[in-house]
Amino acid sequence: MPANLQQEMRRGEAPMPETADVVIIGGGIIGASVAWSLARRQAGRIVVLEKEKHTGRGSTAYSAGGVREQFSSEINILMSHYSLDVYARFSREMDQDIDYKQAGYMFLASTKATAQALIQSVALQNRLGVDSCIITAAQAREHVRDLFVDDIQAAAYNARDGYVDPASICQGYVQRARDMGVEFRTSTTVTGINVQGDRVTGVITSDGQVGTDTVVNACGPYLREIGEMAGVDVPARPYRRMLFITEEFSLSPNLVPLTIDMTTGFYFRDEGRGLMIGLANAAEPSSFNTTLDWDYLPTILEHALHRIPTVEDAEIGKGWAGLYDITPDHHALLGAFPERPNFYLAGGFSGHGVMHAPAAACVITEIILDGVASTLDVTSLAPTRVREGRLLHEQNVI
Numbered sequence: 001m002p003a004n005l006q007q008e009m010r011r012g013e014a015p016m017p018e019t020a021d022v023v024i025i026g027g028g029i030i031g032a033s034v035a036w037s038l039a040r041r042q043a044g045r046i047v048v049l050e051k052e053k054h055t056g057r058g059s060t061a062y063s064a065g066g067v068r069e070q071f072s073s074e075i076n077i078l079m080s081h082y083s084l085d086v087y088a089r090f091s092r093e094m095d096q097d098i099d100y101k102q103a104g105y106m107f108l109a110s111t112k113a114t115a116q117a118l119i120q121s122v123a124l125q126n127r128l129g130v131d132s133c134i135i136t137a138a139q140a141r142e143h144v145r146d147l148f149v150d151d152i153q154a155a156a157y158n159a160r161d162g163y164v165d166p167a168s169i170c171q172g173y174v175q176r177a178r179d180m181g182v183e184f185r186t187s188t189t190v191t192g193i194n195v196q197g198d199r200v201t202g203v204i205t206s207d208g209q210v211g212t213d214t215v216v217n218a219c220g221p222y223l224r225e226i227g228e229m230a231g232v233d234v235p236a237r238p239y240r241r242m243l244f245i246t247e248e249f250s251l252s253p254n255l256v257p258l259t260i261d262m263t264t265g266f267y268f269r270d271e272g273r274g275l276m277i278g279l280a281n282a283a284e285p286s287s288f289n290t291t292l293d294w295d296y297l298p299t300i301l302e303h304a305l306h307r308i309p310t311v312e313d314a315e316i317g318k319g320w321a322g323l324y325d326i327t328p329d330h331h332a333l334l335g336a337f338p339e340r341p342n343f344y345l346a347g348g349f350s351g352h353g354v355m356h357a358p359a360a361a362c363v364i365t366e367i368i369l370d371g372v373a374s375t376l377d378v379t380s381l382a383p384t385r386v387r388e389g390r391l392l393h394e395q396n397v398i
């Protein structure tokens with residue numbers, strides 16, 4: 001949005017404060033949840049800066065809303081386990097319905113190697129308190145009536161997984177954070193960050209400057225750009241992801257689990273009266289392109305037709321494209337670089353930002369206020385791990 005238009009829209013608003021205890025850059029689900037979490041710990045004056053006219057208009061608005069505990073890495077499982085507990089209580093505690101549908105997630109393995117990997121992941125999930133289980137191809141078909149299972153060696157299922165409405169979660173956090181005095185300054189673009197020595201001292205915006213001793217970079221796909229302003233090299237890149245929605249089409253009288261074909265990465269779930277289908281284009285380079293590419297649809301349909309032959313009868317009604325913020329090991333970046341100790345990253349969620357937001361907000365708050373996270377040990381997610389070559393591994397990525 002042009003700077004003069006932003007200024008026009010802010011007429012009548014209170015001026016940018018001279019200082020704040022914490023400045024959060026980005027008003028998506030991560031910035032909003034971090035703001036709420038810090039306010040609950042009475043972290044002082046908290047200002048959230050968001051370039052769009054409204055909060056929640058970045059990647060959060062384009063998410064499939066899937067939430068799952070079925071990961072292969074311990075820290076991802078624990079982040080989800082914590083977050084799904086929060087989402088189960090969210091409407092009651094935050095006074096905001098989030099449409100949490102526990103439709104389950106189902107991973108399908110059609111090779112021996114993927115079946116073995118699924119078995120190992122489920123064993124780890126069970127050890128960490130997740131009720132996932134290995135099911136047969138026939139049982140998979142009980143969840144999805146028209147599923148082609150002749151090539152399925154094993155499947156994994158977890159009933160507590162499902163999907164939520166990310167926009168409602170984001171707004172729930174924004175509202176409750178506002179109730180506690182957090183200032184959300186929309187139509188405000190961050191254009192620079194002041195640094196003295198190794199510390200950030202303030203944030204420059206289209207609406208003036210705000211001095212601070214604590215900055216949280218929660219800019220989703222723009223994590224790296226904001227990092228550059230603070231003089232750090234953030235190892236995350238934006239990648240386009242597309243989803244298509246069929247017209248009315250039913251695979252089951254019940255909710256269809258979010259089902260993932262592990263071999264191809266093709267996935268689908270219920271969406272309204274139709275089906276949501278998606279598949280990452282692994283060959284596409286990093287970019288900020290969010291144009292929906294209808295030419296890619298035939299590739300997705302090819303995989304869809306293999307797995308659900310009756311999709312042949314379905315019309316594709318619409319679709320959308322958004323950005324993942326991806327790190328080299330598909331794990332989040334939580335914490336600060338030692339050379340910029342008061343500039344915290346909360347990003348790089350690699351397609352898991354909705355399902356990990358509550359846990360991320362909790363641990364970033366603890367890192368900022370207590371120096372170390374105590375609810376979950378997230379030292380493995382330190383941003384330094386990438387340049388130090390301590391990459392994690394996650395196989396359940398879509």
Ligand SMILES: Cc1cc2nc3c(=O)[nH]c(=O)nc-3n(C[C@H](O)[C@H](O)[C@H](O)COP(=O)(O)OP(=O)(O)OC[C@H]3O[C@@H](n4cnc5c(N)ncnc54)[C@H](O)[C@@H]3O)c2cc1C
Nearest residue numbers: 026028029030051058059060064066190220322353354355
């Ligand atoms: C197609 C698709 C499907 C997905 N499906 C899932 C899913 O099923 N489950 C799941 O958990 N996740 C999913 N994700 C990922 C999820 O949407 C993201 O991980 C999550 O929304 C990240 O939230 P965020 O707050 O970090 O980023 P964003 O929502 O992008 O928020 C960042 C904010 O920063 C603002 N900003 C950027 N630059 C500036 C600046 N210079 N100044 C001020 N503000 C700025 C942006 O406007 C934006 O509002 C999906 C993503 C896509 C695209």
